[in-house]
Amino acid sequence: MFRIPVLVAALAATMASSLALAQASSPSRAEVKAETKAAEKSGQLTPAGEGPMQAAPGKGSNTTRAERKAATIEARKKHELQPAGSTQEYDKAVAKQKSTKTRAERKAETVEARKKGELVPAGEGSPKP
DSSP: OOHHHHHHHHHHHHHHHHHHHHHHHSOOHHHHHHHHHHHHHTTOSOOTTOOSOOOOOOOOOSSOHHHHHHHHHHHHHTTOOOOSSOOOHHHHHHHHOOOSSOHHHHHHHHHHHHHHTOOOOTTSOSOOO
16 A cells, blocks of 8 residues: 555655756756857857858859750760660679579579578568578
8 A cells, every 4th residue: 555655755756856966967048048148259159041061062064055965966976875874894794794503493492492481572672691
């Protein structure tokens, strides 16, 4: 019968002491206002809406749009344009590599992995380590 009131009293005492310590360590409203006024007078405050300064945008291209279009048309006529998508040399080299396994070997490996539960469902990331 006396357990609940004792527990509530102990909890209240703990909370009261922690609140008192928290209030003692934080500055008062007047102190915060004084600090803000001092920072404002010394010019240390950032004006509203002017967060951290970002790098200025580049000047852009030194050529006009018409010049760029003409250069593209000329490159197209000479067949110098790269196709859209991946044009890296590494990607081209990988695409040219021959497989070291036959289709039947790959299918057998997949069936074995399915039996062991090692396949990852589509869209669920890489295999488990």
